[in-house]
Amino acid sequence: xxxxxxxxxxxxxxxxxxxxxxxxxxxxxxxxxxxxxxxxxxxxxxxxxxxxxxxxxxxxxxxxxxxxxxxxxxxxxxxxxxxxxxxxxxxxxxxxxxxxxxxxxxxxxxx
Amino acid sequence: xxxxxxxxxxxxxxxxxxxxxxxxxxxxxxxxxxxxxxxxxxxxxxxxxxxxxxxxxxxxxxxxxxxxxxxxxxxxxxxxxxxxxxxxxxxxxxxxxxxxxxxxxxxxxxxx
Numbered sequence: 001x002x003x004x005x006x007x008x009x010x011x012x013x014x015x016x017x018x019x020x021x022x023x024x025x026x027x028x029x030x031x032x033x034x035x036x037x038x039x040x041x042x043x044x045x046x047x048x049x050x051x052x053x054x055x056x057x058x059x060x061x062x063x064x065x066x067x068x069x070x071x072x073x074x075x076x077x078x079x080x081x082x083x084x085x086x087x088x089x090x091x092x093x094x095x096x097x098x099x100x101x102x103x104x105x106x107x108x109x110x111x
Numbered sequence: 112x113x114x115x116x117x118x119x120x121x122x123x124x125x126x127x128x129x130x131x132x133x134x135x136x137x138x139x140x141x142x143x144x145x146x147x148x149x150x151x152x153x154x155x156x157x158x159x160x161x162x163x164x165x166x167x168x169x170x171x172x173x174x175x176x177x178x179x180x181x182x183x184x185x186x187x188x189x190x191x192x193x194x195x196x197x198x199x200x201x202x203x204x205x206x207x208x209x210x211x212x213x214x215x216x217x218x219x220x221x222x223x
Contacts, residue, residue, distance in 0.1 A: 032210070034211055043215060097142060097167055097205075098159070099156075103152065
């Protein structure tokens with residue numbers, strides 16, 4: 001089983017819509033969780049860290065469900081500029097330097 | 112005021128050549144990484160240095176040799192380039208183990 005699994009999508013949504021997707025992780029001892037976005041032919045960029053209580057950054061909301069071992073990302077009021085691949089990233093061992101990357105979920109927002 | 116920078120951005124070369132990629136970060140981080148992203152878009156860790164000490168060395172051909180002259184720089188030298196080395200190589204840095212990593216713009220390597 002892969003350490004981090006994501007639905008590859010694509011999720012095709014109209015502007016203004018809400019889109020949400022999950023990522024599951026295999027190691028119950030995982031400590032740190034992140035969402036990155038990667039645009040075509042660009043580097044991954046940190047979108048947000050995911051905290052136990054869930055957190056929000058503008059139109060983006062991240063949740064962590066430790067019992068079911070998944071994290072989620074919800075994007076409200078989608079913009080064309082939200083079109084990207086969203087990478088779920090997990091630190092499977094506390095203070096380990098090696099992060100586990102999901103293969104990414106592709107989101108396309110259409111006009 | 113670029114945080115993590117890499118040179119060159121593009122590298123086109125012939126099989127069998129030797130090439131180097133350089134990375135520098137001005138974030139004051141003490142850990143740096145090299146990743147490979149192939150055509151299937153999956154990011155794979157190759158190496159990591161913490162304060163100039165090698166701490167991650169994944170199963171990578173020994174044609175790849177990283178070098179960290181100081182904690183702000185991490186270079187990657189590749190000997191005897193092969194077609195399968197064609198990929199995008201990303202450098203990243205973090206303040207500590209387990210923390211968020213910040214990526215450079217990538218070096219697109221094409222081996223002909």
